[in-house]
Structures are given as C-alpha cells and as structure tokens.
Amino acid sequence: MSRRGGGPVTVLNVAEKPSVAKSVAGILSNGSFRTREGRSRYNKIFEFDYAINGQPCRMLMTSVIGHLMELEFSDRYRKWHSCDPADLYQAPVMKHVPEDKKDIKKTLEEEARKSDWLVLWLDCDREGENIAFEVVDVCRAVKHNLFIRRAHFSALIAREIHEAVQNLRDPNQLFAEAVDARQEIDLRIGASFTRFQTMLLRDRFAIDSTGEERSRVISYGPCQFPTLGFIVERYWEIQAHEPEEFWTINCSHQSEEGIATFNWMRGHLFDYASAVILYEMCVEEPTATVMNVPHPRERFKYPPYPLNTIELEKRASRYFRLSSEHTMKVAEELYQAGFISYPRTETDSFSSRTDLRAMVEEQTRHPAWGSYAQRLLEPEGGLWRNPGNGGHDDKAHPPIHPTKFSSGESNWSRDHLNVYELVVRHYLACVSQPAVAAETTVEIDISGERFSASGRAILAKNYLEVYRFESWGGSVIPVYEKGQQFIPTTLTLDSAVTRPPPLLCEADLLCCMDKAGIGTDATMHDHIKKLLDRGYATKDANTRFSPTHLGEALVMGYDDMGYELWKPNLRAVMEHDMNEVSVGRKTKAEVLETCLQQMKACFLDARVKKSKLLEAMTIFFERSNNTDEGENQTAGEVVRRCNLCNESDMALRKNRDGNFMVGCMNYPQCRNAVWLPGPTLEASVTTNACQSCGPGPVYNILFKFRQIGIPPGFDVNHLGCVGGCDDILKQLIDICGTGSRSQARRAPDTVPPNNIRGSNTRQSNVCVHCQQRGHASANCPSRASASRNSRRTGTNPINDESTVSCNTCGAPCVLRTASTEANRGRKFFSCQTQGCSFFAWEDSISNSSGNATTWSNSSGSGRRGSRGRGRGGRGGQSGGGRRGSGTSFVSATGEPVSGIRCFSCGDPSHFANACPNRNS
DNA sequence: GCAAGGTC
Incomplete structure (x- = not known):
C-alpha cells in the first residue's frame, strides 16, 4: 500500500x-x-x-x-x-x-x-x-x-x-448497485405514473377552488402511495363499521379497606338474552366466593430501548403533538448546534464501547433532572442498569443521545426545549432500573360466573421518576382470602356498542410504514408531509389523518382497476430484490429488467383502465369547465334511455363503495337509479337488448358475483336485465341487498342522490331472526319483544306482604316468588324503599319469626354453586354480611334494575334494541 | 412540473 x-x-x-x-x-x-x-x-x-x-x-x-x-x-x-x-x-x-x-x-x-x-x-x-x-x-x-x-x-x-x-x-460494488436499481425503478415508475395521472385528471376535474389546477402535480410514488393507502384503508374501515350492541356484567365490592371493581371474565356477550339469563342467575344468588388466594406478584415495567429516529418521531408526536417533519427539523438544529447526536439513525442499542456514564455525568447540573442523574451514578443507589438492546443497528450511527449539557439556550423555542428534554430523559431512563410493582388478581365466583379484579401497588418508580412521559397506574384493592364470601355492592348489567378504530395518528402511521418497510428513518416524515402537500390527506387537531377526496379517489381508482399500487407489497418486493442484488444472488440488470417489464405492463394496463380512475374522481369532483366533454361521457356504459325523465341515457356505474348502479346521466336533475346486487364483482353492458323490457333498447348486463356473497343455487355468472323482467336479479337484490358500504361511507356532495341511497340500505335484507324483510336484524321486533318477554318471564306479582324488615334501611319488605328455572317457586324478600335494593331469600333467613335483621350464610346451600363452603375468614365481609352497604341490584322480578340503561336514550326501562327512538 | 434517497 x-x-x-x-x-x-x-x-x-x-x-x-x-x-x-x-x-x-x-x-x-x-x-x-x-x-x-x-x-x-x-x-x-x-x-x-x-x-x-x-x-x-x-x-x-x-x-x-x-x-x-x-x-x-x-x-x-x-x-x-x-x-x-x-x-x-x-x-x-x-x-x-x-x-x-x-x-x-x-x-x-x-x-x-x-x-x-x-x-x-x-x-x-x-x-x-x-x-x-x-x-x-x-x-x-x-x-x-x-x-x-x-x-x-x-x-x-x-x-x-x-x-x-x-x-x-x-x-462494496454490490451494495452500490442495489441502490442504483432502486433509484432507477423509483424514477421510472414515479415519473411515468405522475405524468399519466396528472395529465389525465388535473384539467378534467375541479379539484380545488383556488384555481391552481394548472400547477398542481398529482404525483405517484412507491412510498407516498402506500402511505396514503394506510390512511384510506383505516378511513374506509371506520366508515364501514356498523355498531353492534353488547352486554357485560359489572360487579364491585366496597369495604372499609376500599373498593374493588370486578370484571366479568366472559368479557362481553353480543346476545342480549344470554347476558340477561346469566345476569339473573347472578342476581338471584349474589353471594360472591373468592376462588383463589391472591398472593401479590412482582411485576416490572421496563424502560424504553435507546432512542432511534422513528421512536423519537413517534414519542414527540405523542408527548408534544409535534409532526414528525417538525420534530426532525428541530432535532437537526439541536444536532447542528452540538446538543444531541445524529438524529437519523435506526440503531436502538449502544455499542459496548460507549462511555455511558460520561453522558449521565454531563447532566448532573440540570435543575430538573440533575439530581436523578447524580443518583444514577451513585453505586450504592442501585439505580443504574445497562441499557437494553432493541435489536436494530444501522452500522452507521449510535442511538440518539445528548452530547452536550444545556439547561435551555436563549434561542431555543418550546419545541427545542421539549425535544432536548425528551432525548435527555429518554437516555437517563435507558440506563435506569425498571419500575417495580406488586400486583394482585382476585377471582370470584357468583352463581358459576367468574369475575376478576386486579390491584397494583408501585414499589419502586425507578426510571419512571425521570421519564415523566410514561406512567404506570396503580390502584390498591382490599385484601381477600380464599373461600371468603361477600355480597357485591353493585352488580349491574351494562350495555355498550362496538366502536370503530380511530383514524390513524402520526405515531400509528409511522408504525405502519416501519412494519411495511416504507421509506427509511430519514425519509418517513417526508412521505407523510408529501401527502399533506399534495392535498391527498389532512391532519386534524389531534394529529389524526383523513384522506381528502382526491386521496380517496386515487386509491379507489387504482383499487377498482384491481391493482395494489397503493399497497405496500410493491415496495416490499423491491426491497427484497435490492437485498438480492446486495448479496449477489441477483444482478442489478436482472432486477431492473424484471421489475420494469412488470411495471410497464401494469402502467399500460392502468392506462387502458383509466375509466376506473375517472369514475372514482367523478364521485368526488365536479367536471371542470375547461375540458372537452368527449371523454367524460365514457365514464359509464349506456344501458337504456331513462324511463323516468326520458331526456337522458342511463349508464352503468360503480360507486365509490364498490357498488354497482345504473343511473340517469341527467343527474342531479333526474335521480332515477337502479342499484345492482351487493355481491356484484364485475358488471359490463353487453350489446344484447332485452326482448321483453321497454321502452327499448334495454341492454343486458353481464354480471359476475362474488361466490361467497350469493346464496347456494345462484350462478356467479349471470346475464341480466335491469328493465324489470329479471327474477333472478330481483331475488338476489332481495336476499343480498344492494351492498352495505354506501351507508357507511360519508356521502359526498355530488352523489349519490337520496333516492338512490334510499334503495341501497339493509332494509331489503332478510332479517336473520325472523326471516322477514323491512327491518335490519339488529332492529328485529321479534327480538326486541323476545327480550322484553325474557324479562317478563321472571316477573311475578307481589304475592304476599311480609313481616321482614329491610336489613339496610329498616323499611318493610315484600315477599315475592322467583320464577326462573333455577329458583322456581323460591321466595325472597325485597325492600320497597326507592334507592334501597335490599334482597334476601326467605329460606336463608335464620330468624323465622320474620323480624330478621341477620341471616345465616347458608343461602343456596345444596344448590348449584355450592354456597356452603364456609364463611370465609373475614367476619365483616363474610357471606350475606351486607351491613351498611346498599346493594344496587334486584332479582328477576321485573323491577327496574339499577345499571341497566338504554345506551341510546338513557332510559332505564328498556334496552337499546327496544328503544323507541332507535326503532323509529 | 415527476421518485426516493442522502443531508445543510
């Protein structure tokens, strides 16, 4: 050398x-x-x-x-x-x-x-x-x-x-060639699709009101589109969500030591009748028996791994609501000024050669976290712990860490202070011991149903002392012993509805991109910003992303073509090929040839199917005035002359939900429309005219249905007529409806008209409960009445005045007779005072004279659930001991039950599925 | 005027 x-x-x-x-x-x-x-x-x-x-x-x-x-x-x-x-x-x-x-x-x-x-x-x-x-x-x-x-x-x-x-x-030539391949593919795909879709769409639609269409670029990129895809997919998921009501039994127990909230171990049930039966069983025999000996167990909450770029962006978004792009700008400035290490790194583990203590030493002067840093360095404190290894190493940069002490510089903004503080506290947390807690889980049995409650007592906060961004909730529950019995303070049947997932926030989006390998640590924030800049997505005050009409239309258009150009798979394949080149298993030329050949074929085909993109855009945007309309008319194939306005043709269209319709092209003046069966996968107008429908010609449509969407006995391929003569089509519409997504998605201003939407509801479906039409399954009157009936079956008229006084409020109780299967004929006392829900089985009261103020713990002995296992060790809490605590439940007598309220209107007299508001 | 990848 x-x-x-x-x-x-x-x-x-x-x-x-x-x-x-x-x-x-x-x-x-x-x-x-x-x-x-x-x-x-x-x-x-x-x-x-x-x-x-x-x-x-x-x-x-x-x-x-x-x-x-x-x-x-x-x-x-x-x-x-x-x-x-x-x-x-x-x-x-x-x-x-x-x-x-x-x-x-x-x-x-x-x-x-x-x-x-x-x-x-x-x-x-x-x-x-x-x-x-x-x-x-x-x-x-x-x-x-x-x-x-x-x-x-x-x-x-x-x-x-x-x-x-x-x-x-x-x-390493191979590494360099892999990047060469990536660059060339990105450029060719990006430029070709960007030019194609910009020139196709920009001048045809009034995309924005600012009149800046001329300069607008409707870009396509193999990273920006999958990123947009994540946003649109989540948005569609939310729009398509149909709330479903469910029920759960909640139980709590208050004693002198505090309160324990028990969760039903079944979680929740979607079937109301089942939930009520189980609830009534619990209410009838409410004694809770502690099933396990709850020894506290030590639990640890570990500090985060050393900080890399994606984690920095996600945490700054969560803790300070900073956009990833702004976080990186601030981090870059802190890096340039020497306060933090290089901020673009995948690495989340420190090299064994790093002088970790020196970095802590630097921070001991800080007024807020200096004393913690000092304690970290004291060997007798036992607070130090070598940082964890997150498993990523880009072999180029260490994790992000502080490189220079500062208690805040005069030219720093609030964001600089926050990002610096996050980097320092994160670093100090990384070299700290985990937080320690004692956790207890108590399991109880009520009438064969299991419930559990957990308590946590924090024993040592350790890293949580300095990492103020994280917390570990702790609640202490009373001490219980195995076999102990008690009567719950509350036992309620509560209803709620399923909710859709939230829109993606910045941290979620970064997670999706990271998992799918979209972009690099240094570019992910750029791709997100690009979506906002291009007008494909917007971010709300909670940093959650929604697609714009343009973003949604683009994804829908390519989706309708059958391409996954908006999904991460394409990038994943390219990444895989790059790896193959970098290890010498494939040559750069090979990868380029295969990939570009496929992408060109895809491009040419997309151009043939450009009507899909135009149709999707038509759903959201008005046609622009400055284009020739020649092409616009090709967005749908003509099926017939409109038989309502007689002024225009009706054309086959696919709406943004993927549902097909034949609508008048004179919309919105004429709103005539025929919706096609929901499971329609493909539909195309043929040149065959129907022989019986008129005024003609009414062209037949060639359908292809989704196999799983249609009942047995129907063919997936069908040549049909929308003129009214086609019984098969009518049956399919009756059975399958005309699609389910249109109601779910937000209707844009342009289409579809109300009468079209009206015909496309679940009203035409067959109810799964009663096999009738005219209502959704969830609103089935038979089901509502069955629910009401099921509650009535437990109802008995007051059949006897009693001589028993309420053990809680002292008022006289009434004697009733249970009628549920498990307790048919069994009598119980129930307090009539409003707000008091005293309840006792007649046969469990030891003082048969009737003036019972105490009773034995033998309730239900010999019955299911074996209540006779002893009193438990804690006299004040032992079975039946309801002293002083108002228990807000009532048996199967049809009385209003505390805790059961209609989630829709709040009325305690009925459940939501029987709510008059809902049914109307 | 287009991509994504570096970085100031």
Whole structure:
C-alpha cells in the first residue's frame, strides 16, 4: 500500500457529512488539525498527518452532503409532453451532479488531483456505499490512478475510527448497485405514473377552488402511495363499521379497606338474552366466593430501548403533538448546534464501547433532572442498569443521545426545549432500573360466573421518576382470602356498542410504514408531509389523518382497476430484490429488467383502465369547465334511455363503495337509479337488448358475483336485465341487498342522490331472526319483544306482604316468588324503599319469626354453586354480611334494575334494541 | 412540473 519511491502519500478522505469529517479528523489527529475552506461553504477541508499501517500520510479530510448525484432522464425525455409516459420505462437515464452540489464536486476534483489515495468514510449502509461510488466517479475522472479504499466504522468512537483506518477494505460494488436499481425503478415508475395521472385528471376535474389546477402535480410514488393507502384503508374501515350492541356484567365490592371493581371474565356477550339469563342467575344468588388466594406478584415495567429516529418521531408526536417533519427539523438544529447526536439513525442499542456514564455525568447540573442523574451514578443507589438492546443497528450511527449539557439556550423555542428534554430523559431512563410493582388478581365466583379484579401497588418508580412521559397506574384493592364470601355492592348489567378504530395518528402511521418497510428513518416524515402537500390527506387537531377526496379517489381508482399500487407489497418486493442484488444472488440488470417489464405492463394496463380512475374522481369532483366533454361521457356504459325523465341515457356505474348502479346521466336533475346486487364483482353492458323490457333498447348486463356473497343455487355468472323482467336479479337484490358500504361511507356532495341511497340500505335484507324483510336484524321486533318477554318471564306479582324488615334501611319488605328455572317457586324478600335494593331469600333467613335483621350464610346451600363452603375468614365481609352497604341490584322480578340503561336514550326501562327512538 | 434517497 505504500507509494513507490517512499515518503508520505497524500490521502483524500471523504465523509458523508461535514460533522463526520470533522469528528474523524479530530480523532485521528488527536485534535490538532488545520482547517481550510473548500469551494462549498459547508464542506471544510481538515489537514493532519497520520500513519496508515506504518505508511506516513498527509491526510486531507473533507465531505459531501449526502448523495452527490441525481438520476435523470436524458434531455429528450425530460419535458412532460416530449414523449409518451410509457417511454419512460426505457428512456436513457444518467447520473448528474445537480447545480447546488457543483461546488462540492469541484472541491473533490481539486483535492483528488493532489492526492495519491482516496479513502471513503461514507456511512456504512447501502446508500453510503452508493455515495462512495459517486465520489469515486468524480475523483477518478480527474485522477485515473487513485488508490481507492473504504473505511468501515459504526460509531464515531476513537478506538473504532483508528481500527477502521488501519483495516481499510474495498468498497462494496454490490451494495452500490442495489441502490442504483432502486433509484432507477423509483424514477421510472414515479415519473411515468405522475405524468399519466396528472395529465389525465388535473384539467378534467375541479379539484380545488383556488384555481391552481394548472400547477398542481398529482404525483405517484412507491412510498407516498402506500402511505396514503394506510390512511384510506383505516378511513374506509371506520366508515364501514356498523355498531353492534353488547352486554357485560359489572360487579364491585366496597369495604372499609376500599373498593374493588370486578370484571366479568366472559368479557362481553353480543346476545342480549344470554347476558340477561346469566345476569339473573347472578342476581338471584349474589353471594360472591373468592376462588383463589391472591398472593401479590412482582411485576416490572421496563424502560424504553435507546432512542432511534422513528421512536423519537413517534414519542414527540405523542408527548408534544409535534409532526414528525417538525420534530426532525428541530432535532437537526439541536444536532447542528452540538446538543444531541445524529438524529437519523435506526440503531436502538449502544455499542459496548460507549462511555455511558460520561453522558449521565454531563447532566448532573440540570435543575430538573440533575439530581436523578447524580443518583444514577451513585453505586450504592442501585439505580443504574445497562441499557437494553432493541435489536436494530444501522452500522452507521449510535442511538440518539445528548452530547452536550444545556439547561435551555436563549434561542431555543418550546419545541427545542421539549425535544432536548425528551432525548435527555429518554437516555437517563435507558440506563435506569425498571419500575417495580406488586400486583394482585382476585377471582370470584357468583352463581358459576367468574369475575376478576386486579390491584397494583408501585414499589419502586425507578426510571419512571425521570421519564415523566410514561406512567404506570396503580390502584390498591382490599385484601381477600380464599373461600371468603361477600355480597357485591353493585352488580349491574351494562350495555355498550362496538366502536370503530380511530383514524390513524402520526405515531400509528409511522408504525405502519416501519412494519411495511416504507421509506427509511430519514425519509418517513417526508412521505407523510408529501401527502399533506399534495392535498391527498389532512391532519386534524389531534394529529389524526383523513384522506381528502382526491386521496380517496386515487386509491379507489387504482383499487377498482384491481391493482395494489397503493399497497405496500410493491415496495416490499423491491426491497427484497435490492437485498438480492446486495448479496449477489441477483444482478442489478436482472432486477431492473424484471421489475420494469412488470411495471410497464401494469402502467399500460392502468392506462387502458383509466375509466376506473375517472369514475372514482367523478364521485368526488365536479367536471371542470375547461375540458372537452368527449371523454367524460365514457365514464359509464349506456344501458337504456331513462324511463323516468326520458331526456337522458342511463349508464352503468360503480360507486365509490364498490357498488354497482345504473343511473340517469341527467343527474342531479333526474335521480332515477337502479342499484345492482351487493355481491356484484364485475358488471359490463353487453350489446344484447332485452326482448321483453321497454321502452327499448334495454341492454343486458353481464354480471359476475362474488361466490361467497350469493346464496347456494345462484350462478356467479349471470346475464341480466335491469328493465324489470329479471327474477333472478330481483331475488338476489332481495336476499343480498344492494351492498352495505354506501351507508357507511360519508356521502359526498355530488352523489349519490337520496333516492338512490334510499334503495341501497339493509332494509331489503332478510332479517336473520325472523326471516322477514323491512327491518335490519339488529332492529328485529321479534327480538326486541323476545327480550322484553325474557324479562317478563321472571316477573311475578307481589304475592304476599311480609313481616321482614329491610336489613339496610329498616323499611318493610315484600315477599315475592322467583320464577326462573333455577329458583322456581323460591321466595325472597325485597325492600320497597326507592334507592334501597335490599334482597334476601326467605329460606336463608335464620330468624323465622320474620323480624330478621341477620341471616345465616347458608343461602343456596345444596344448590348449584355450592354456597356452603364456609364463611370465609373475614367476619365483616363474610357471606350475606351486607351491613351498611346498599346493594344496587334486584332479582328477576321485573323491577327496574339499577345499571341497566338504554345506551341510546338513557332510559332505564328498556334496552337499546327496544328503544323507541332507535326503532323509529 | 415527476421518485426516493442522502443531508445543510
């Protein structure tokens, strides 16, 4: 490696960014380097002497700023109207240095001319390797015989840098080629689809009211579209959600020691009748028996892993509601000013060589967390713990950590303070012991139903003391013993409805992208911002994303074509292929050829099916005035002359929910429409005219139905008529309805008209309960009456006045007779005072004289549930001991039951499925 | 005017 003729060699060292150049120069020169200006104001040149493997070297250290080059089409293809976008799949592409990087290139050329060796200090990832070859290309062009080597380092730590420079290797061509392939594919796909959809849609629709259509770019990109896809998919999921009512039994027990809230271990039931039966069983024999001995168990809550970019973005969004894009801007500024380490990193584990304690030491001066940092360093405190390993390492940067102490600089905004505080507290948390708690879970049995309650007592907060962003809720429950019995304080049957998931928030979106491999840690926030900038999505005050009409229409259009261009699969395949290239299993040429061939075929087909995109846009946007209408009429195939207005044709359309309809093209003046069966997968108008329907011609439609959507006996393929003669079509509409999503999705201003929507409801479905039409299954009157009846079956008239006084309020009780199966004929006392719900079985009262104020714990002995297992050890709580506590339940007597309220109107006299409001 | 990837 030594230069012929001996003497020092001149070595040009190039790093990926100025900060790395400076750090490496500082480490190798032990802090004594000379600095001079380069052509670019950001990229200085540092000079020092060093010996590589015994060879004296005059070191020149400079940097680039990320990629030096960009990929571009040749001139002939650069203008949008210069070629067919399909040509972009084979148009020549070349790398060139953009204008703003020309000065860096000049510096490299000038320094390379003076140098003998070129040592590449680019980040040790695939992009870094690709940038290395860009640097090589520039330098070799001016100095052909440069000796070229690559330094490998994963952190700017002295030992690692010295080792790297003494163990120089060849740059990895395969890594660079993988990136070349990715760049070319991204450019060709992105440019072709962007030009295609922009030119197709921009001038045809009034997309916004600002009149800026002319400059609007409707971009497509293999990262931005899947990101949009996540937002749209969640939005559709929410729109399609149909609330379903469910029931759960809740139980609580208050004693002198506190209150325990028990959850039903069945969770909840969707079947009202079953829930009521189980509830009534519990109410009739309400004694709770403790089933387990609840020994407290030690539980830990561990601190987070060291901070990487995605985690920083997610946490800043959650804790401070900062957008990922703004977080990265602030983090970049803190990094530039030297307060935190490099903020674009995937790594979430510290190298064993990191001096972790020194970073804590720095922070001991801080007024807020300084004392915690001090305690961390005290060995007797036992607070220190080596940080966890999150399992990611980009081999280029350490996790984000503080690099310089600050108690806040004068030029910092609130966001700078927050991000710095998050980085510091996160770091201190990482090197701390986990929080410790004692957890207790008590399980009880009431009439064979199991309930459980959990309590948690925090024993040591540890890292939670400094990581104020996280908490660990703790609630203490009373102590129970196995076999102990008590009467619950409340025992209620509550109803609720299922809710759709929320819109995606920024942290959710980052999670989706991370899991699907969309973008990199350094670019994910850019893709999110791009969706907002392009007008594909909006973000509300809670940082939750919704698609705009444009975003939804684009996804719908491609979805209707049958393509998953908006799903992450395409990117995943590309990532996989890149890996194959980088390990040498496939060549760059192979991957390019296969991928581009497929994508071109897809592009050409999408262009053939452009009507799908136009149809989707038609749903949300008015046609623009400045276009020729010739093409607009092709959005639907004509089926017949409108038999209502007689002025226009009726055309086959697919609405935004994927449901098919034949609607008058004179909409909104005429709202005539025929909706087609919900399970229609495909429909196309044929040239066959129906022989019996008129006024003609009424063209037949060729249907393809979803197999799973239609009843047995119906064919998936059907040649049908919407003129009224087709019984099969009518039956399918009767049975299957005309689709379910249209009600769920928000109706845009343009379509569909009310009468169309009216015909497309579940009203035409057959109720699953009574097999009748005219109502939804959930509103079935038979079901509501059955529910009401089921409650009535337990109702008995008051049949006896009693001589028993209420054990709670002292008022006289009435004697009633139970009529449910388990307790038929059994008598019980019930207090009549409003608000008091005293209840006791007659046969459990020990004082048969009737003036009972106490009773034995033998209630239900010999019955299911075996109540006779003893009193338990805690006299005050033992079975039947209801002293002083108002128990708000009532048996199966039909009395109003506390806790049961209609979720719809709040009335305790009925459940929501029988609510008059709902049924109306 | 287009992509995504670096980074100031």
